[in-house]
Amino acid sequence: MEKFVIYRRVSTKRQGDSGLGLEAQDRDIRIFLNSYAEVPFEVLGTFTDVESGSKADRPQLQAAMQLARQEGAAVLVAKLDRISRSVAFIAGLLEDKRLSLRVASMPYADKFQLHIYAALAEQEREFISRRTKAALAEARARGKVLGGLRKGTAERNAAARAKADAFAEKVLPTISARKEAGASLQAIADELNALGVATARGGAWHPSTVRNALGRS
Structure with missing residues (x-):
């Protein structure tokens, strides 16, 4: 048992x-x-x-x-x-x-696959952190005022954008390939949900979220 x-x-x-x-x-x-x-x-x-x-x-x-x-x-x-x-x-x-x-x-x-996945996830988190810092630096360089927002809001927004961009880059090849093969947005969403792949926010896929991911390319 x-x-x-x-x-x-x-x-x-x-x-x-x-x-x-x-x-x-x-x-x-x-x-x-x-x-x-x-x-x-x-x-x-x-x-x-x-x-x-x-x-x-x-x-x-x-x-x-x-x-x-x-x-x-x-x-x-x-x-x-x-x-x-x-x-x-x-x-x-x-x-x-x-x-x-x-x-x-x-x-x-298996154990090997879990190890590889953990290593890739750690690299992705490091990249998102670096991307967030770069996005904030670029915003300041353009003279964008960040201080008017509630404390931490700008950083959280930049982090959310960076996470969404990095996630889109990870799943985009699969989505693009299915789209080029003629699959509809609904069919792609259904396939990702069936495979257990969550969106960047941990939710289910819908045609709109598939379209948003393609739009980040």
């Missing part, structure tokens, strides 16, 4: 109290268990941390991993960044022969 220890993580107490973030994680984990897990399976426990993904000493994560090792179970997370945003930390977990890691949003990914 396949055994799982579920691990969830949110970054702030507000998210933990409201359920924001946890509901989405529960949904993805439920989809995985219903569609991809071997039958029968057993869930041994659910552990939740309200901590930043940059912290390695999260108590609930440590408890989840200890239980998984003891029972020969897999730690199941909704997305890889719920475990950590550090490629070094994830690499260490993947090298642990007593520990198995399953990611609901990547149900068929």
Whole structure:
């Protein structure tokens, strides 16, 4: 029988109290268990941390991993960044022969693929950070007044634009290829949703979001 220890993580107490973030994680984990897990399976426990993904000493994560090792179970997370945003930390977990890691949003990914994905995600975050700083510097060089906005608004807006641009660059080759092959915007959106690829904001694809991604090319 396949055994799982579920691990969830949110970054702030507000998210933990409201359920924001946890509901989405529960949904993805439920989809995985219903569609991809071997039958029968057993869930041994659910552990939740309200901590930043940059912290390695999260108590609930440590408890989840200890239980998984003891029972020969897999730690199941909704997305890889719920475990950590550090490629070094994830690499260490993947090298642990007593520990198995399953990611609901990547149900068929093996350890090598998870390692590569973590490395690419870390590079993308670094690039977004650099792009945000460059965008702010360019705005200041053009004489654009940023001080009139509420504190942090300009930085958040620039970060959101940078994230959307970087995400569009990542998915654009796939979208463009499907569009050139004659697929409609709705068909492309349906395909991305079926593959479990979320938008830059973590939502579902619609014809309008596909059009917006193509417009960023």
